[in-house]
Amino acid sequence: MKFTISPPDWQILCVDDDVIFTLMYERYLKEAGYQVLIADSGESALELVKIHTPDLIITDVVMPGIDGLTLSQRLREDDRFANTIILVISGTKKDGETAVQALDGGADDYLLKPFHKDEFLAKVRSFLRIKALQDEMGKKNLKLQETLIELEREKEILNSTLKQLSLISDRLEAQNEKLNVINQEQVRRFDSLVTILSALIENRLKYHRGHAAKVAEISTFVAKKLNLPANEIRQIEIAALLHEIGKFGIPDSLIEKHPKDYSASEKEILEQHPISGADLLNNYPGFETVAKIIRHIHERYDGNGLPSQLNADAIPLGSRIIAVANYFESRHRQDASADFSEELYYHSQTRFDPAIIRITIQYIEQYHQSNTDDVLNMRLYDLKPGMELAQDVFTKSGIKLMLKDTKLTEELIERVARYNRIDPIETDIFIKKVKN
Structure with missing residues (x-):
């Protein structure tokens, strides 16, 4: 992604009690076409930012009163300056030690005096490129928030649509050959909702990005090998894409942890997410089959799983398929170079359906191994x-x-x-x- 930086659009605040340096900053930056604000102390800088929101703040470390370290800390406490770049200037190597403290306190970088004009302006341009990238990403995040708001506004319309889709889903199971006569707009809305929910899950679970899509790919492969009807394959695919939706109810502090860092009690909490996800989806007509599949993905083939201790064929077929796909994809993320075929066979008849394992091994041999060989x-x-x-x-x-x-x-x-x-x-x- 390339950003064109237009100097007049950028506002830079320079803070230094030495007038020689403030004049020098002002001259350098104005010659480069930037808007410049000048403050001769940390106190006056804090007054200026009450009415201005500069993109870049350049501050000396050692100043009377509020020094550069304290100024950096105060600015970072204000949400308005979460993405503002702060560059601290140190006068001596000893001041450089203070600059390191400023970095720990919220500054982004430091520069030692004396410095060359070209070096100074190059660092300014570099940080403004980063700021441009941050701003662009912020716009994208804002767009996502607007999408969420729009989704809430259309909730009534979507509920009405889902009720209609529920009736259509009943017909699909008995009359799959009549799929082409279903209202395409209703199907589009349903698929759009699945896409939005899948994207929300993807955005929330940082250590699982791409996981649901891969589980859906493997599950769809297995379902097709079993010659299941098209609608049943689609239900399994949707369940795979949404199988972690129950994690929306789990605290951010736990979601943000790496899976390898979970404690035993945290693992127990996470094991309940299929139940929460199923309960959530059951509120929307048309998702009953998907919810049932998700509810039972932690069942075991030998009957020692959760939540209902179902065994063998009593476990929904979609749940058995996704359980194997989810296990393999999670293990592969831990070690992309390993062959987990023997490990899957080890769990045959106990944790997983042996028939599903055999077909999943076909997927690994047909697609995964060649992909692994081609990737570093x-x-x-x-x-x-x-x-x-x-x-x-x-x-x-x-x-x-x-x-x-x-x-x-x-x-x-x-x-x-x-x-x-x-x-x-x-x-x-x-x-x-x-x-x-």
Whole structure:
């Protein structure tokens, strides 16, 4: 993604008790075309930001009264400046130690005096590029919020539509050959709702991004191999896409933890999410079959599962399919290079349906192994120009930073590395292997 930075659109606040430096900042920045605000103390800076919201704040570390460290901390306490870039200026190496404290207190970077004009302006441009990226991502997040608001406004319409879809779903199970006569607008609305719910789940579960889609892919493969009717395959696919919807009721503090860090009690809480998800979907006519499938995905083939201790064929077929797909996909995320076929066979007849395991092994052999052979797991600082992404890249906060199939350039790698300091990429980056 490339941003064109228009200098007159950017406002920069310079804070320094030394008039020589404030005059120098003002001259440098105005010559570069930026709007400039000047404050000769931390106190006057705090007064200025009551009526202005600068994009970049440049402050000296050592000042009488409110110093740069305290100023940075106070600014970060104000939500208006959550995305404002703060650059602290240090006068000596000793002041540099104070600058490190400022970084811990909320500043983004520091610069030691004396510095060259070109170095100063290059750092300003670099941070404003990051600010432009932040602003663009903020707009996208705002758009998502607007979508949620619109969804709430249309709740009455959607409920009416879902009631109609419930009647249609009954006919589909008995008259699949008449699918083409169903009102296409109703189907579109239903599919749109599934898409929105799936996107909301994806956005909330940062350590599971792409997980539901992969589980749906595997589950659909198995269902087709079993020659199930088209409508039943679709119900299983939807259940796979929404199988983690019950996690909406789980606290953010638990959702944001990495799965490997769960305590035993936290795992027990998470094991209840299929029940919560099923109860939620049962409020919407048309989702009864999907809700039933989701409710029983933690049942075990030997009858020792949750919530109803169902066994063997008493467990809904869709639940048995998704249980195996979910287990394999989760294990593969922990070790992409491992072959989990033997591990799946180990759970045959106890945890999972052996027939479903056999078909899932077919999927692994037919699709997964070839994909694994063609992909490298790399960290951010191992990337090189010319490499091509095998998967989308997300930051810790959920922002999609790079798209699958993007070909990396030196400029793009540097830009992502800078943004990584603000919003880290915590997972491996998947790169396509070069074929000889």
